Amino acid sequence: MKLIDIGVNLTHPSFNRDREEVIEAAACAGVSPLIITGTGEKASSEALRFAAEYSEKKPGALYATAGVHPHEARFCGERTIETLRELALSYRALAIGECGLDYNRNFSPQDVQRKWFEKQIELAAELSLPLFLHERDASEDFTAILKNCGARVQAKVVHCFTGAGAELEKYLDLGCYIGLTGWICDERRGGHLESLVKKIPPGRIMIETDAPFILPRNLPEKVRARRNEPKYLPHIAGTIARCLGRDPEDFAAETSATTRRFFGIQL
Secondary structure, eight states: OEEEEEETTTTTTGGGGTTHHHHHHHTTTTEEEEEEEESSSSHHHHHHHHHHHHHSSSTTTEEEOBBBOOOGGGOOOTTHHHHHHHHHHHOOSSSSEEEEEEETTSOOHHHHHHHHHHHHHHHHHHHHHOOEEEEEEHHHHHHHHHHHHHGOOOEETTTTOOOOOOHHHHHOOOOEEEEOOOGGGGTTTTTHHHGGGGGGGTTTTEEOOTTTTTOOOSTTTOOOOOOOOGHHHHHHHHHHHHHTTOOOOHHHHHHHHHHHHHHHHOO
């Protein structure tokens, strides 16, 4: 089984001691390349720089995105978009993001979140790059902004989708792809996704771990992990395939092909 993890927080401090070992373990499990998520100006710079340096040793093993997470929107300033533009062009970022809206915790004021979400959509349109999107408890505003501003961006993926059927329908109608994580492996919180995935058209699903977060709850008991890693992506893919009544290998091939087309990753 060959898979691509579209969302790994590889610059997270929990990976500081063994980052390269994590990448190698993933590759041994058939998960390569990995796409590192950019969540702020500094984090995007670190992600893109590390991806470029590592790929000098192992070409095509790592990629990254450039963006500002809504939690970080309060730190944006007059040079933020220029910084993201420079990073995206210099390091060939695969997408703009993680960007969007998060009203669950409101670490940044909602009006500030909306402002910088719109600016990042404009940047993605300018650079002809996909959008790597985040939405939590903000579906109405998120959808409205995508309708108004996002039409010029052809490729959009709602990363780490955990929402309800009505939200899924809106995002599919907007032409979004859907990123699924180990949330579907948790019957307590993600059980509703088991039926919803059947409503996603073929070729519109991509998968991710969001490591080190969202450790799949249904991992075998012999796996005593405390953090999520890209090497667990085959387990997530297998869970989704079972929900769809699909052969895991066929599903893996389909979602990997979808991911390569979406991000323009060459074989």
